[in-house]
Amino acid sequence: MRVNMTTEYALRMLQTIYFADHKIVTSKVISQKENISNGSAMKILKKLRDNDIVASHQGRGESVGGFSMKANLKEITLYDIILIMKDPIMLLPLKESQHYNITKELQRVNRNLMQDLKKKSLYEIFVGSQN
Numbered sequence: 001m002r003v004n005m006t007t008e009y010a011l012r013m014l015q016t017i018y019f020a021d022h023k024i025v026t027s028k029v030i031s032q033k034e035n036i037s038n039g040s041a042m043k044i045l046k047k048l049r050d051n052d053i054v055a056s057h058q059g060r061g062e063s064v065g066g067f068s069m070k071a072n073l074k075e076i077t078l079y080d081i082i083l084i085m086k087d088p089i090m091l092l093p094l095k096e097s098q099h100y101n102i103t104k105e106l107q108r109v110n111r112n113l114m115q116d117l118k119k120k121s122l123y124e125i126f127v128g129s130q131n
Contacts, residue, residue, distance in 0.1 A: 007085040009036050010044050014081075015126050017054060017069055024057050026066040044085075051084045073126065079117035 012034045017025050031041040045067055048054045052070055059065030120128075 004085060006040075006044055007082055009034065009040065010048060010081050010085055011078075011122070011125075012036075013041060013044060014048070014053065014069075014073070014122060017067055018073060018122075018126055020068070022068065024064065024066040024068050026064055030067070047084055053081075053084070073123040074121045076122045077118045077120065078122070078125070079114065081122070082117065 013030050013036070016030050016033050027038055027041050027045060030036075030045075031038040034041070036044075045054060045056070049056050049067070049070075053076065054067045055070040056067055057065050
């Protein structure tokens with residue numbers, strides 16, 4: 001399995017929004033803090049918004065628009081973000097072959113990988129990274 005950069009960017013951006021402590025964070029601040037182009041950040045934020053992970057806020061007058069957490073990060077895992085970013089999760093395309101024992105072992109490893117991706121919530125990962 002190879003995690004795409006957009007998944008890593010999404011995780012870093014979510015961490016930035018989470019640690020903003022319920023404040024609205026602009027895409028410009030997020031992209032600068034995480035060293036991600038604003039265009040890439042906006043594409044990722046749109047996917048996260050469309051999947052109810054973040055909320056977007058329109059700015060009017062003197063108020064500044066941006067993004068805040070919508071989902072409870074105690075209920076979101078790496079698995080969820082990988083799916084949202086459309087990263088492949090399987091180690092290999094596991095086709096049935098004449099090598100039954102090899103296929104069976106790769107399927108076992110893949111199941112374990114899926115379980116591991118679902119083990120910790122993003123909250124546990126983000127808060128654990130601060131200790």
